Amino acid sequence: MLTGDAPVSFPALPTPLPWRASVSVADASNFWLVNSVGEIYRWTGATWVRVPGGLTRVAVGAGGREVVGVNSAGEIYAWDGATWHRIPGALNEIDCSAGRIIGTVKADQKIYHLTV
Secondary structure, eight states: OOOSSOOOOOOOOSSOOOOEEEEEEEETTEEEEEETTOOEEEEOSSSEEEESSOOSEEEEOGGGSOEEEEOTTOEEEEEOSSSEEEEEEEOSEEEEETTEEEEEOTTTOOEEEEEO
């Protein structure tokens, strides 16, 4: 049995969404997703907004302070609230928390962390 806060309902996206490739939630106001064609969306607390760029994975940290992602080439990006900034390195999977990016590299599947 799951316990915790009551479930939160989100309205549907403005257009039908292909299968979701990546979803990350910090709280009810910080919800990001990437669909199967790389389009990025974020929940504003009231509506869905299309974010410029293209990713395969997205991760949002506590309170939405950090948002990071990787594209199909494994390039790492951080969102500053207006645009994506390239971070040196390459990852396959990604997550973030407390100013750190955690991910795996396809070639060796080792776990790495970076400080943002």
